[in-house]
Amino acid sequence: MATVRTPIDPVQFREVMGNYPTGVTVVTAVDDAGPIGMVVGTFSSVSLDPPLVAFLPQTRSGTYARLRNAGAYCINVLAHDQVDVCRLLSGPDPDKFDKVEWKPSSLGAPMIEGAVAYIHCSPRPPIDAGDHYIALCDVLSLEANRQTTPLLFFQGGYGGFSPHGMTAYGDADLIEGIRLAAFARPQIELLAREQQCEAAVLVAVTANELTTVGSAYGGEAKMSERIGERLPMKPPLGEAFIAWAPDAALERWLSGAARDPETVESLRQRLATLRAQGYAVSQIGPEGGSHRDQLVALMAEYAAGDLTPARERSLLGRMAQLMHFFDTSDFDDDGTYNLGGVMAPVLNEQRNIVMLLRLSQLPQSVDGRQVKRWISEIRAAAAAVESELRADDSVDLDQSLAWARSMFA
Numbered sequence: 001m002a003t004v005r006t007p008i009d010p011v012q013f014r015e016v017m018g019n020y021p022t023g024v025t026v027v028t029a030v031d032d033a034g035p036i037g038m039v040v041g042t043f044s045s046v047s048l049d050p051p052l053v054a055f056l057p058q059t060r061s062g063t064y065a066r067l068r069n070a071g072a073y074c075i076n077v078l079a080h081d082q083v084d085v086c087r088l089l090s091g092p093d094p095d096k097f098d099k100v101e102w103k104p105s106s107l108g109a110p111m112i113e114g115a116v117a118y119i120h121c122s123p124r125p126p127i128d129a130g131d132h133y134i135a136l137c138d139v140l141s142l143e144a145n146r147q148t149t150p151l152l153f154f155q156g157g158y159g160g161f162s163p164h165g166m167t168a169y170g171d172a173d174l175i176e177g178i179r180l181a182a183f184a185r186p187q188i189e190l191l192a193r194e195q196q197c198e199a200a201v202l203v204a205v206t207a208n209e210l211t212t213v214g215s216a217y218g219g220e221a222k223m224s225e226r227i228g229e230r231l232p233m234k235p236p237l238g239e240a241f242i243a244w245a246p247d248a249a250l251e252r253w254l255s256g257a258a259r260d261p262e263t264v265e266s267l268r269q270r271l272a273t274l275r276a277q278g279y280a281v282s283q284i285g286p287e288g289g290s291h292r293d294q295l296v297a298l299m300a301e302y303a304a305g306d307l308t309p310a311r312e313r314s315l316l317g318r319m320a321q322l323m324h325f326f327d328t329s330d331f332d333d334d335g336t337y338n339l340g341g342v343m344a345p346v347l348n349e350q351r352n353i354v355m356l357l358r359l360s361q362l363p364q365s366v367d368g369r370q371v372k373r374w375i376s377e378i379r380a381a382a383a384a385v386e387s388e389l390r391a392d393d394s395v396d397l398d399q400s401l402a403w404a405r406s407m408f409a
């Protein structure tokens with residue numbers, strides 16, 4: 001009796017298969033046109049005797065059309081810190097091999113600097129497998145190159161292996177952030193007391209996340225346990241920090257925005273405006289109250305951690321939808337305003353951000369004069385923290401946090 005098969009929905013196929021994580025490799029070779037590289041998640045060890053490995057290229061891949069005619073491959077296992085290499089090599093840039101460090105193997109195939117391992121092999125004729133091939137390869141030699149964790153791909157997002165689950169960042173970075181926050185402590189206490197609000201200091205502990213490392217409360221502001229709470233820095237979130245980050249960090253942040261050039265351009269403009277004016281204000285519009293409550297709830301969910309990439313994308317997407325009340329505008333002395341927050345950066349000598357001061361839980365329905373007072377108070381506080389930090393020889397601001405180490409390089 002013939003079995004009737006229900007057709008499989010390709011979207012569901014991808015989504016369900018995305019729950020199975022893979023490593024990320026780059027299969028490289030050379031031909032007359034130069035180096036070739038294909039980012040491949042389907043790499044697998046196949047047989048020990050004889051030593052065989054395989055990967056599954058799409059039949060219509062132009063890159064594989066070149067690879068299949070090459071005589072030798074190097075399969076580069078990417079490390080957790082090579083997302084940029086992966087993005088570059090899987091993209092269409094014709095000069096990609098000028099933008100990554102590599103050297104040729106004895107067989108001529110590119111060995112990418114910083115990869116975890118190299119597997120040198122020669123391809124067998126591809127085996128048909130639906131819309132893919134099974135590309136079996138004889139292993140000729142292999143070497144582990146670097147003692148570090150590999151890059152992982154899961155639910156369409158990149159991550160790393162951690163024996164303790166999805167930890168967000170090392171304790172060392174958080175502790176260093178808290179140490180820096182101590183320099184701002186007198187200023188945030190003063191601000192909270194005098195401006196009757198919550199005053200906090202935030203640092204970046206990774207290129208994608210800010211965390212609160214100190215806060216103080218005055219007036220009606222409610223105590224909330226925010227220390228160590230993670231806030232995402234993906235467009236449009238985190239603009240008040242990233243506006244003062246070095247260009248490399250700023251570009252990386254922008255590259256996480258929607259692909260359409262208009263959105264990217266308007267975000268770029270906004271960052272330039274913030275940078276020029278020296279502070280950021282978030283204003284709550286007519287729908288602001290309920291939007292802000294929803295945003296706070298989403299932030300809390302994000303901060304709770306242990307997010308899978310799919311869950312993180314959904315949360316960030318919903319947050320981005322609620323962000324349209326986050327608009328800075330000119331303030332009329334006699335206008336009435338409801339502000340979500342007032343933020344100012346503490347900068348190092350190179351004018352790069354070290355930490356962000358933030359006023360929140362501010363009294364509502366205030367006039368423009370009051371808004372301007374808050375702006376000038378927080379900027380004065382940030383300047384005071386800057387001189388404190390510069391006066392202290394024990395702090396090397398460019399080196400103190402892992403985030404800064406990678407971004408100020």
Ligand SMILES: Cc1cc2nc3c(=O)[nH]c(=O)nc-3n(C[C@H](O)[C@H](O)[C@H](O)COP(=O)(O)O)c2cc1C
Nearest residue numbers: 038039040041042056057058061062063064090153
């Ligand atoms: C993480 C990751 C894993 C990938 N894995 C595969 C794979 O296993 N097989 C494949 O054919 N393409 C894979 N791709 C896509 C290719 O790297 C490449 O982008 C694609 O072949 C480009 O099309 P082209 O070869 O026609 O230029 C992967 C891409 C990424 C980013």
